[in-house]
Amino acid sequence: xxxxxxxxxxxxxxxxxxxxxxxxxxxxxxxxxxxxxxxxxx
Amino acid sequence: xxxxxxxxxxxxxxxxxxxxxxxxxxxxxxxxxxxxxxxxxxxxxxxxxxxxxxxxxxxxxxxxxxxxxxxxxxxxxxxxxxxxxxxxxxxxxxxxxxxxxxxxxxxxxxxxxxxxxxxxxxxxxxxxxxxxxxxxxxxxxxxxxxxxxxxxxxxxxxxxxxxxxxxxxxxxxxxxxxxxxxxxxxxxxxxxxxxxxxxxxxxxxxxxxxxxxxxxxxxxxxxxxxxxxxxxxxxxx
Numbered sequence: 001x002x003x004x005x006x007x008x009x010x011x012x013x014x015x016x017x018x019x020x021x022x023x024x025x026x027x028x029x030x031x032x033x034x035x036x037x038x039x040x041x042x
Numbered sequence: 043x044x045x046x047x048x049x050x051x052x053x054x055x056x057x058x059x060x061x062x063x064x065x066x067x068x069x070x071x072x073x074x075x076x077x078x079x080x081x082x083x084x085x086x087x088x089x090x091x092x093x094x095x096x097x098x099x100x101x102x103x104x105x106x107x108x109x110x111x112x113x114x115x116x117x118x119x120x121x122x123x124x125x126x127x128x129x130x131x132x133x134x135x136x137x138x139x140x141x142x143x144x145x146x147x148x149x150x151x152x153x154x155x156x157x158x159x160x161x162x163x164x165x166x167x168x169x170x171x172x173x174x175x176x177x178x179x180x181x182x183x184x185x186x187x188x189x190x191x192x193x194x195x196x197x198x199x200x201x202x203x204x205x206x207x208x209x210x211x212x213x214x215x216x217x218x219x220x221x222x223x224x225x226x227x228x229x230x231x232x233x234x235x236x237x238x239x240x241x242x243x244x245x246x247x248x249x250x251x252x253x254x255x256x257x258x259x260x261x262x263x264x265x266x267x268x269x270x271x272x273x274x275x276x277x278x279x
Contacts, residue, residue, distance in 0.1 A: 006083050006151060012089065012147070013085060016089045019146070021070075024244055035255050038254070
């Protein structure tokens with residue numbers, strides 16, 4: 001930080017967006033797979 | 043004893059997921075490449091476009107879980123238990139994401155990954171409370187006991203939600219006050235609102251699908267043949 005202003009920080013931005021997108025994607029895919037399996041076993 | 047829950051096969055949750063994904067792509071593109079940087083936090087402020095929508099919708103997921111728990115205790119209907127399981131799991135995922143995004147935001151702005159600040163601490167308490175309730179649901183085999191115990195535990199845990207919301211007003215918090223259209227400059231409104239609706243639609247889709255998984259599990263448990271006396275001890279073998 002310089003003079004109260006944050007300099008740079010794109011690596012943190014990519015980390016936050018990457019983590020969020022990956023979490024939604026992985027959870028969504030896992031959920032659909034779980035539901036298909038549950039349907040098969042019903 | 044529960045009635046056998048019915049499981050919907052409508053495509054509505056997939057529509058919510060598709061709409062949420064499309065809005066999330068648009069909102070994130072706008073937030074990353076089109077919206078101007080903030081005056082003091084500069085580029086790092088772009089994390090707000092994923093962090094704040096996650097926070098708003100996490101609170102909605104907790105409220106939804108609380109509503110399902112109350113509805114179950116009043117109606118004793120298994121559909122509310124299945125919905126509660128959906129709300130609990132999605133609420134836990136969002137709370138985990140919220141804490142991670144917050145830590146990523148905190149490092150370049152506060153200089154630390156974590157601080158025992160009232161907002162962060164109360165959020166972490168609710169995350170661990172939901173994790174505990176999910177663990178409880180996995181350990182208890184009797185579906186009626188499981189539903190009652192987890193509904194009561196959810197109501198107790200949800201008491202923390204107003205504390206999370208008000209923590210930045212009640213105490214001298216390192217965390218900034220709530221982000222609303224009144225506290226955020228107008229060029230930031232579009233990506234923030236777009237991602238807020240995107241995460242809302244994703245959350246609805248996730249909860250609907252997860253509730254179906256929970257309903258199928260209940261159906262399996264309720265359809266299982268009753269154990270005959272002596273069978274467990276091997277007398278009939």
